[in-house]
Amino acid sequence: MSIGPIEGGQDVDLNLAPIIDAFTVLIAFMLVSASFLAIGVLDAGVAAGGKAGDKAKPPAVTIRVHLEEGRNIRLETTGQLSLKLTLKPEGEAWNQGGLQAELAKLKSRFPDVKAAILSADDSVAYEDVVSQMGALRKTYPGVLLGGF
Numbered sequence: 001m002s003i004g005p006i007e008g009g010q011d012v013d014l015n016l017a018p019i020i021d022a023f024t025v026l027i028a029f030m031l032v033s034a035s036f037l038a039i040g041v042l043d044a045g046v047a048a049g050g051k052a053g054d055k056a057k058p059p060a061v062t063i064r065v066h067l068e069e070g071r072n073i074r075l076e077t078t079g080q081l082s083l084k085l086t087l088k089p090e091g092e093a094w095n096q097g098g099l100q101a102e103l104a105k106l107k108s109r110f111p112d113v114k115a116a117i118l119s120a121d122d123s124v125a126y127e128d129v130v131s132q133m134g135a136l137r138k139t140y141p142g143v144l145l146g147g148f
Contacts, residue, residue: 059113063106063140065099067120067132073099077106094128096135103139115142 061079068074071089085102087095106113116136120129129145136143 059115060110061106061113063103063113063116064146065116065118065132065136067094067118067124067128069121069123071095073132075099075102081106081109094132099135100139103136107139114140115144116140117144117146119146 059079061077061081064074064076064078066074066076068086071092071094073087073095075083075085075087077083087098087102089095090097103116116139118129118133118136120132133143133145
């Protein structure tokens with residue numbers, strides 16, 4: 001005995017409008033919330049920490065090195081010392097000597113500071129950022145990339 005089609009059956013239409021509405025709201029929410037997620041500072045080096053049991057306290061000064069268009073280097077500090085200094089290029093090259101001299105002065109005055117923040121204009125080449133990062137690591141082992 002075979003069972004044939006059921007007579008009197010109804011066609012059922014599935015209403016997808018509520019599901020589409022829910023996904024539209026979810027996608028809109030994800031797009032809006034993603035715009036608030038931005039990296040301010042990125043750790044670009046080996047950790048420059050102390051012993052595991054040390055209490056973390058903020059450094060006396062925050063050192064920021066910004067690479068500008070035209071090979072100018074802007075050095076800024078905030079905290080116990082407020083300094084704003086612009087180093088002009090040496091010919092066609094970055095002023096590495098002047099930067100190292102200023103960083104050495106800061107290191108002798110604030111030996112507990114272990115990190116500096118490096119940022120650059122959009123027009124600065126990536127290789128210049130990497131070379132300046134290497135120069136900063138000679139004085140400060142912790143180099144943080146910020147403002148990109």
